[in-house]
Amino acid sequence: MRVSILRQESPTAEPYWESFCYDGPTETSVAGMLDHLNFHDDILNDAGQKTRRIAWECSCMQGTCGACAMVINGMPALACDTFLRDLVAGRPEEEIVLRPLSKFPVIRDLVVDRASIQDNLKRSDVFIGSYQPMDDESFSLQYEAAKCLKCGLCLEVCPNYTNGNTFFGAVFANDCYLVHARNREKSREIKKTYARHFGSACSKSLSCMDVCPMRIPTIASMARLNRRVR
Ligand code: SF4
Numbered sequence: 512m513r514v515s516i517l518r519q520e521s522p523t524a525e526p527y528w529e530s531f532c533y534d535g536p537t538e539t540s541v542a543g544m545l546d547h548l549n550f551h552d553d554i555l556n557d558a559g560q561k562t563r564r565i566a567w568e569c570s571c572m573q574g575t576c577g578a579c580a581m582v583i584n585g586m587p588a589l590a591c592d593t594f595l596r597d598l599v600a601g602r603p604e605e606e607i608v609l610r611p612l613s614k615f616p617v618i619r620d621l622v623v624d625r626a627s628i629q630d631n632l633k634r635s636d637v638f639i640g641s642y643q644p645m646d647d648e649s650f651s652l653q654y655e656a657a658k659c660l661k662c663g664l665c666l667e668v669c670p671n672y673t674n675g676n677t678f679f680g681a682v683f684a685n686d687c688y689l690v691h692a693r694n695r696e697k698s699r700e701i702k703k704t705y706a707r708h709f710g711s712a713c714s715k716s717l718s719c720m721d722v723c724p725m726r727i728p729t730i731a732s733m734a735r736l737n738r739r740v741r
Pocket residue numbers: 577658659660661662663664665666681682685719722723724725726727
């Protein structure tokens with residue numbers, strides 16, 4: 512199986528494509544495949560030339576940390592939660608193409624710097640503080656919104672999210688909802704922050720919900736906040 516990866520040696524280096532021949536098990540995930548390619552002392556590309564190890568991130572290997580987010584065959588997804596059998600579907604000659612998320616600066620190969628997600632939450636004061644829950648908010652929606660991994664997959668497909676300077680995307684909307692639901696004293700300010708950095712610019716493509724690995728119903732968070740903003 513041929514695997515092509517968009518590689519970049521450092522944040523300032525030029526990206527380039529390099530291909531590998533994967534002959535490991537197909538009953539594994541893209542993360543398992545990357546581990547296999549990196550396993551040998553000498554890493555060889557598909558031309559038989561020595562090359563450096565493929566840089567990528569992981570922690571949990573079970574779809575709960577968000578570190579392995581990347582673009583797999585054109586779709587943003589978690590590498591540990593994407594299985595080769597689903598990608599090649601009985602066609603082992605199929606190529607697998609991996610590239611880093613495009614909405615964040617590349618650090619090396621498939622590793623990107625997602626600090627802007629946390630920076631936007633910090634500079635907008637989106638944290639719960641003291642727990643003073645609203646009386647009329649759904650606990651099941653709070654539970655769903657709290658599952659966010661901060662993986663950034665939703666930002667990759669969002670047509671309105673560019674550099675994260677003004678519009679902060681679905682990851683931000685869900686955290687705004689949580690703060691609103693769990694701290695009634697902050698609710699008024701949070702509603703304004705939500706409107707400024709999300710509500711006023713979201714065009715409701717809802718592609719964020721299609722790719723979210725935790726299946727967070729962002730539209731429900733939006734509906735709760737939009738209802739109160741007006
Ligand atoms: S909303 Fe979903 S896709 Fe977006 S950062 Fe959170 S878990 Fe990832």
